[in-house]
Amino acid sequence: MREYYIAGNWKMHKTRAEAAELARALVGQLKDGKHKYLVAPSFTLLETVAAIVKGTNIRLGAQNAAAEEQGAHTGEVSVLQLKDLGVQTVILGHSERRHTYGEDDALINKKLKLALRHGLEVILCVGELLEEREAGRAEAVCETQTVKGLEGVAAGDLGRVVIAYEPVWAIGTGKTATPEDADAIHAYIRGVIGKLYGPEAAGKIIIQYGGSVKPENAAQLMAKENIDGALVGGAALKTETFVPIAKFS
Ligand code: PEP
Secondary structure, X not given: OOOOEEEEEOOOOOOHHXXXXXXXXXXXXXXXOOOEEEEEOOHHHHHHHHHHHOOOOEEEEXXXXXXXXXXXXXXXXXXXXXXXXXXXXXXXXXXXXXXXXXXOHHHHHHHHHHHHHOOOEEXXXXXXXXXXXXXOOHHHHHHHHHHHHOOOOOHHHXXXXXXXXXXXXXXXXXXXXXXXXXXXXXXXXXXXXXXXXXXXXXXXOXXXXXXXXXXXXXXXXXXXXXXXXXXXXXXXXXXXXXXXXXXXX
16 A cells, blocks of 8 residues: 655745744644655755654655765755755756756756665656647656656665656646546555566555645545645645645545
């Protein structure tokens, strides 16, 4: 049985005081939660949030990491620095990184392998643009991003990889893929994992859905066979919206 995994991506929101308030509230309200949880604040908030979630059932995630361990990389943050702060998971290949900041599959793959090499868990985001969906290319885009993102990853490391299917047209737009459409892509991605790593690995890998997940649609999405959780953006910024998603039944 795959466990449900609900992650909140706080993006570029919150000051330290605001982040601490949200993290404390989540620790209190999710302590009896039955699923796996993660919050991913901005780099500047990690130390503050780390001190609050340490020893709880909420993991600490970063929203990105550099492709190099250390060196002359102005403005970048290394996996070594993230681990030093208590980060356990890193989100890579988010559509905002791909489409606003020009990250390609080769760069994402380099980051992913480095993060795995340092013992981190990775949430690898994949997903098609609206024009790609309309051209009937959603599956092909997700397949390419999955295959290239995982190139060179050993089967033994796959247990620390989570895939997040995030159709780009659904992120922050209020538009959600129907549970049926999302499930079909999740099943397709699971099949891609099966081709790469075999049926057992395909059955085990956690595939989150992301794209305007809200308290009102979380349970319907999660009821689908291949949807194992959510990567939540806007609704992760408030306890009133994140906790009901995290505690969906
Ligand atoms: C995201 O950025 O990963 C995301 C899914 O955002 P939202 O929930 O706001 O659509």
